[in-house]
Amino acid sequence: MDTTPLNLRRRSFLKLSGLGLFSLVGGGYIAARLTDGTAKALLPKATNLSPASQQMLLKIFDAILWDMMPKEQDPLLLTSAIATLDKGISALPPAIQKELIGLLDMLTFAPSRFALAGRWSGWENASRDEVSAWLIALQTSSFELRRLIYITMHDISTSSFYANPQTWSLVGYNGPLLHGPGPEV
């Protein structure tokens, strides 16, 4: 067994936004400024997610969660998960908020998406199969940064989805046994 500890000095660290992704796409773009300005907002009032990010997340959440959904409720449950995420971002420390929003902006931006394997012409035109293939390419990538993006997309979609009590019956959970509010002590 190789028991040598990692050489700390030779390690490099992943950043979701900023240099990490910029270097991956060849550098230099101000992604957030160049994203699709024509995208229609899904949420009537969003605090953190741009309309373009909302439309992109609808496609990504769908590719991750489609098999969990009772057909007739599809769009509603996904939109509600996106709303939960939008609200949840405000509870994150400012530096992580920036990192996550930066990543989403960058993924809505065509050149970076291209670099990350999605070759379709815009998120609104991407099919479920295309987005799934893109996600699986990230999941199985040999690059840590790509796997990190996959894990981030997976975790934000699923944690926002299962936050909604309406999804609990889909997984056989009848909800908490105790309900608040309890007494102050």
Add this chain to the structure above:
Amino acid sequence: MSIMSKRNLLDASTLTADRTYTTDVVIIGTGAGGGYTAEVLTKAGLKVIMVEEGAYHTAKTFSQNEAEATAMLYQQGGAQKTKDKGIVVLQGRCVGGGTTVNWTSSIRTPANTLKHWREHHGLKVFSDDELAPYFTEVEKRLNMNPFEEFEPNANNSILAKGCAALGYEWHRINRNVNGCANSGLCGLGCPINAKQSQMVTTIPWALDNGAMLISKARADRLIHDGQKISAVEITALDTSAVNDTNHKITITAKHFVIAAGAMRSPALLMKSQIPDPSSMLGKRTFLHPVIAVAAEFEHKIDGFYGAPQTVNSHEFLWPKQTSKNPNDNKMGFKLETIPVTPMLAGAFFDKGIGKSHASRMKSLPHLNVIDALCRDGFNDTEACGTVEIDSNGNPTLDYPITQTLIETARNVIDKVFEIQFAAGAKTVSAWHIDNPKFTTLKAAKSWLKTADLGLLKGMYGSAHVMGGCQMGKDEKSGVVDTNGRHFTIKNLSIHDASIFPSSTGVNPQLSIYATTLRNTKNLTKHLT
């Protein structure tokens, strides 16, 4: 009139001007170490102010929704990770700190851990008996007892059954509860105050006896002259407890107790440029890295209900070095269970999409999850963690996924596969980005032999952060002495998990309480 209105509380988000206070002792952080310190000092007649970065939530405001509760009660809204994003690190951030959200396992520091502290760190004072009276006193105060009101839930019973089938040691776990209804969502704050956290025990006692508590307030800097601290500078946060406001609070005191948990205590000292003659400040952070394995059973388990941890196995905690494995550097580990709630299973454990994700989640009531806590910090081949201050002034933890950790994980997963199949599992799955699932032990083992368990392939977690201000026998070997007193700054003590020179090897709350009680009693002798 509500109890709260009679207490000396300040929600710093309501400030409209800067404030200054003077007191005998200021305590930064209200978790296991901070809460207990507040009660003991108040009892000794000292004027105490507690400062807490998180909000003051109680059973009145807790949510039984996982997403809401993690945003309210956890460090970084539950999103905290190590620097290379390889390990998810859960810590409480609220009044009561980790004790408000923990799973109530109450276990004394193992004799082998104390022996290691004596033999490898020269901390001779920690004889097998040194902490015994403090364990007893804490166990009584926080109602830490065998949990006999209910049988273990099916999730825990599987661990017991699998261990029994293979001849492995297992036993039930003491819990700090009073009137527990066996609901299972301890991690979201107990809605009936059965869990004897600091939020329902020591903190209210201290408040009802004259202590003050400032919440939504982050200590940023200790003002000192290299020998003595004169004041602590604090930033008031906004209502959400996320953003800074423009208001500052300054507290002058005779003594300063830092109990901000084992990442933020060292970080506060580092940011304040507290002298560090040993160069150990922020070094040797331990996580009890968590490796988890899920299994699907034919029968219903409903692992989201019932006390989360009631059974554990110490079979592999202290592996014997044999002539066959003289250079075996793998970490020892204890086995326990993780509650199988929709968010923990769906977002934390599962890593699949589409059919793969749905097939796991549709079987949620049939899922069991067993995890190992790896005993880190005992082995020279481990890197352990290092606290750093990032460009935003926030602490981050660099904890590399070493070969030692990877081989430990392989060993853990191998053992847990065997245990789950021995208990009758239909399928088993390691916590891994590929979301693997196997129906036979042979197939599972064959995958494991060559599986890449490295960074962002194998998944790792932690709920037990320790170290970073470790005790030493002198100022060359540690940050604080065996009473938690800083070697150079005379009016500074550290009272939390950061003083441990290795991980504890078992769930740490009782170790933190007992050392805190001992050190606070010793401190009062100097202050009164």
